[in-house]
Amino acid sequence: MIEAALPGAAVEVIDETGTGDHLRATVAAPQFDGLSRIDQHRLVKAAVKERFDDGTIHALSVKTSVPG
Amino acid sequence: MADAELKSKVEELIQANPVLLFMKGTPDMPRCGFSMRVVQVLDQVDVDYGAIDVLPALQPLREVTAEISDWQTFPQLYVNGELLGGCDLVEEMFESGELAKALGVEQPDNAQAPQAQQSAPQQSPPLQIE
Numbered sequence: 001m002i003e004a005a006l007p008g009a010a011v012e013v014i015d016e017t018g019t020g021d022h023l024r025a026t027v028a029a030p031q032f033d034g035l036s037r038i039d040q041h042r043l044v045k046a047a048v049k050e051r052f053d054d055g056t057i058h059a060l061s062v063k064t065s066v067p068g
Numbered sequence: 069m070a071d072a073e074l075k076s077k078v079e080e081l082i083q084a085n086p087v088l089l090f091m092k093g094t095p096d097m098p099r100c101g102f103s104m105r106v107v108q109v110l111d112q113v114d115v116d117y118g119a120i121d122v123l124p125a126l127q128p129l130r131e132v133t134a135e136i137s138d139w140q141t142f143p144q145l146y147v148n149g150e151l152l153g154g155c156d157l158v159e160e161m162f163e164s165g166e167l168a169k170a171l172g173v174e175q176p177d178n179a180q181a182p183q184a185q186q187s188a189p190q191q192s193p194p195l196q197i198e
Contacts, residue, residue, distance in 0.1 A: 041157060
């Protein structure tokens with residue numbers, strides 16, 4: 001889902017609790033270049049908003065970076 | 069569409085409080101592990117802050133903050149009227165010293181964000197205000 005919203009992004013998602021609803025995503029995307037970190041997070045959250053809205057995901061930790 | 073009255077109230081609060089935390093539960097009794105971690109960070113930087121428990125009006129407040137700052141998960145930390153972020157960003161900025169700088173305080177020694185607890189964080193109750 002994140003990869004679809006941010007083409008070219010390297011995404012790693014870890015299920016933190018084994019329940020599938022507390023996830024940790026590490027995202028490196030070329031689209032982040034020039035954005036503040038909070039805007040980078042906004043992009044990731046926007047990509048998965050649907051899953052928050054329908055309750056599939058309860059919590060998502062995000063760590064973003066620009067690929068070097 | 070967010071409730072206009074609530075939105076203007078929230079905007080007033082953000083302007084009136086230099087450091088304002090929207091959280092699940094209260095600083096003394098956080099109801100969510102992420103909110104608790106932000107409280108612990110703020111305690112470490114030793115800054116006065118206002119705190120608002122979002123649980124009594126979770127969904128209306130989500131709609132309001134989505135419009136105000138394009139962010140709808142909690143916790144949310146505002147400093148001088150600007151959203152700094154949620155738990156991840158607050159912890160990152162704490163460890164890098166950016167948080168202390170934004171708050172205009174000294175970076176504490178050994179600034180180390182509270183780690184996620186081994187056991188699952190205390191869950192907020194299955195509360196859905198629709």
